Amino acid sequence: MEQLIILENEIKELRKTLKEKELEMERVRRELFDAQPEYRDLNNGLPASANGPEPMVKCGQLPKWAIERYSRQILLRDIGVKGQTRICEAKVLIVGAGGLGCPAAMYLAAAGVGEIGIIDYDVVELTNIHRQILHFEQDENTSKAESAAATLRSINSRIKITPYNVQLDSKNALDIARAYDLILDCTDNVPTRYLLSDLSCLSKRPLISGSALKMEGQLTVYGYRSDTHSTEKGVTFRGPCYRCVFPTPPPPDAVGSCSAHGVAGPVPGVIGTLQAMEALKYILDMSPQKLLVERMFIFDAEDMVAKTVRLRKRNPMCAACSDSPTITHLVDYEAYCSAPANDKDLDLKILPQNNRISAPEVSQLLKQKEPVYMVDVRADSEFHMCHIVGANNWPIDGLSGDALEQLLRCVEKNPSSVIFICRRGNDSQLAAKKVLDMLPEEHRHKVKDMIGGLHAWAFKVDNDFPVY
Amino acid sequence: MAEPIHLTLLFAGGAELLFDRVKRRDVVLPDLKDYLPDCGSEKWTVRQLVLWIREFLLKEREALFLQGDEVRPGILVLINDEDWELCGTMDYELQNKDSVMFISTLHGSTSVTSRIELYTP
Numbered sequence A: 001m002e003q004l005i006i007l008e009n010e011i012k013e014l015r016k017t018l019k020e021k022e023l024e025m026e027r028v029r030r031e032l033f034d035a036q037p038e039y040r041d042l043n044n045g046l047p048a049s050a051n052g053p054e055p056m057v058k059c060g061q062l063p064k065w066a067i068e069r070y071s072r073q074i075l076l077r078d079i080g081v082k083g084q085t086r087i088c089e090a091k092v093l094i095v096g097a098g099g100l101g102c103p104a105a106m107y108l109a110a111a112g113v114g115e116i117g118i119i120d121y122d123v124v125e126l127t128n129i130h131r132q133i134l135h136f137e138q139d140e141n142t143s144k145a146e147s148a149a150a151t152l153r154s155i156n157s158r159i160k161i162t163p164y165n166v167q168l169d170s171k172n173a174l175d176i177a178r179a180y181d182l183i184l185d186c187t188d189n190v191p192t193r194y195l196l197s198d199l200s201c202l203s204k205r206p207l208i209s210g211s212a213l214k215m216e217g218q219l220t221v222y223g224y225r226s227d228t229h230s231t232e233k234g235v236t237f238r239g240p241c242y243r244c245v246f247p248t249p250p251p252p253d254a255v256g257s258c259s260a261h262g263v264a265g266p267v268p269g270v271i272g273t274l275q276a277m278e279a280l281k282y283i284l285d286m287s288p289q290k291l292l293v294e295r296m297f298i299f300d301a302e303d304m305v306a307k308t309v310r311l312r313k314r315n316p317m318c319a320a321c322s323d324s325p326t327i328t329h330l331v332d333y334e335a336y337c338s339a340p341a342n343d344k345d346l347d348l349k350i351l352p353q354n355n356r357i358s359a360p361e362v363s364q365l366l367k368q369k370e371p372v373y374m375v376d377v378r379a380d381s382e383f384h385m386c387h388i389v390g391a392n393n394w395p396i397d398g399l400s401g402d403a404l405e406q407l408l409r410c411v412e413k414n415p416s417s418v419i420f421i422c423r424r425g426n427d428s429q430l431a432a433k434k435v436l437d438m439l440p441e442e443h444r445h446k447v448k449d450m451i452g453g454l455h456a457w458a459f460k461v462d463n464d465f466p467v468y
Numbered sequence B: 001m002a003e004p005i006h007l008t009l010l011f012a013g014g015a016e017l018l019f020d021r022v023k024r025r026d027v028v029l030p031d032l033k034d035y036l037p038d039c040g041s042e043k044w045t046v047r048q049l050v051l052w053i054r055e056f057l058l059k060e061r062e063a064l065f066l067q068g069d070e071v072r073p074g075i076l077v078l079i080n081d082e083d084w085e086l087c088g089t090m091d092y093e094l095q096n097k098d099s100v101m102f103i104s105t106l107h108g109s110t111s112v113t114s115r116i117e118l119y120t121p
Helices: A002-035 A064-074 A080-089 A101-111 A144-155 A173-177 A190-203 A266-283 A333-337 A359-367 A380-385 A401-413 A427-438 A441-446 A453-460 B015-019 B046-056
Strands: A091-095 A115-119 A160-164 A182-185 A207-213 A216-222 A295-300 A305-310 A373-376 A418-421 A447-450 B005-012 B024-029 B075-079 B098-104
Touching: A002 A144, A064 A080, A080 A266, A091 A101, A101 A115, A101 A144, A101 A266, A115 A144, A144 A160, A173 A190, A182 A190, A182 A266, A190 A207, A190 A333, A207 A266, A216 A266, A266 A295, A359 A447, A359 A453, A373 A401, A401 A427, A401 A441, A418 A427, A418 A453, A427 A447, A441 A447, A447 A453, B005 B015, B015 B098
Parallel strands: A091 A115, A091 A182, A115 A160, A182 A207, A373 A418, A418 A447, B005 B098
Antiparallel strands: A207 A216, A216 A295, A295 A305, B005 B024, B075 B098
16 A cells, blocks of 8 residues: 555656656747747658758658658548648647547547647546546646647647637637637537637638537537638638527526536547548538538437438528628627526525525534435436435426425425535525425425535535535 | 328437427327317418427426427427428428427537526526
8 A cells, every 4th residue: 555655656746747848848849830830841851852862752742750640541532642731731729628629639639730729718627537538637627728738749749739728708719710720619608609600700710510418419510611612712602600500599597507417428529529520521621512511410329320410501691690790799708698608507596594504504403313304406317326314306307296296295294404405506596495485484494405515515514425 | 181290209409308308209290170270270380380299298397498489599490300491490381201300409518408497587
């Protein structure tokens, strides 16, 4: 055991040193890139014919290292030397270094895309790692953009990777996007999707948009324009933007729901991988009929069914992408969608103070053997992962009709407090409110919502309780 | 009497949560004259189908499926795997053996129909 701890610590130290060296190398490489752009020129490595003897071998337009490295894709008829050159010259911006962004970035870096920018404001959490495959255990609590960039650099040192450790917003988006040819939407919320769509229209960069939740995924290409497409220059075919398909944002979700939505890791893996494929096809100048333009790919992993459906055409009156758009600059998308541009939880306060109780107080009541009744309102799958001993599962999703009536009777019968519990303390308030609204006055004082939910329980009462 | 219309209804992207988690249903529509004698239409269109679904299939949280009589923004309707915008949206005249899919758009951490609306500030 002692030896194990010593080794763990040694490895930790070595990793720290390694990270410092890698950062230093990156800085030196950057200086080289900026001082002499030909450093990563494809011709780097070819003997200079003016000085040296005439080479006996002709390597087409690509140097030896590139032919060797990318040979398995250059052999494809659709890629070839010309295509590989295009890939090496391409610049792709990936928004989100999560479940979609990680596999997408991985394949694009491995394929040799010349410049990859990766944006994420968040830090790596252990709960991310089952699907966000560029991050490792030792990256916990470090910037996702930096962590992704570090792994991408170890996959391909011949390309330029730029991490942006910022939240993309209407102030910084245009400046960042200008340096790239196309954008991958690997984000997880409605406001950012509208922001990216408008950004795509304003900057005339196509948007390859992916999403994944639970066991399902969706993928399509928005904002395709043939006038920036070399084989069809002068032709004016344009695909729909996100606003053509979804002109109105959905009504805002209920505030601060606590339900933690799950996702099976391979699902964003599939969608992110296919985003990379569409990006490569776009870079290779393949025709819009072959891209997911005016089409959406829908994937259901549960039934293992994938299909591609036909989407509407571009709306000639679209507010964002028509010839006389009414959206001429980026706006405040959180206000526009009445929703936050992140997946973080909100703190809800809708109950009177006397209907709330702290986690330590609950623990005290339990120790005193008070006959409290605990109502855990999380989904049954969450309840089965972990719950306070003695708690009863009343999933909030089913809290209506007969179930609600039963719960009301339960509260009325119970002589002591009825404690409402969920993951973070928002859903439990919603459920408690629902019960309070229907409960006769004399029983209302018994209803108590546990402030901060099971997270508070884990931090203040029982450190062994899993935080998820 | 008109020929009965057999339809395949598909719910996906979280929309199935409003329909007992059933993703696929094969249904037969009744004679429109019996179901909605006053609707002013001879033939079933998506407009009447949506009302029929609300009455007979929708189990909970109607507001997550419909806004008034309209399908909620964020839910994509596909008729025979084509965006309903390409075939007349609500006015599309349903044919025997059509498939109609209601798919919630996913946004990563949430799907349009996955949240619970118990509290309106």
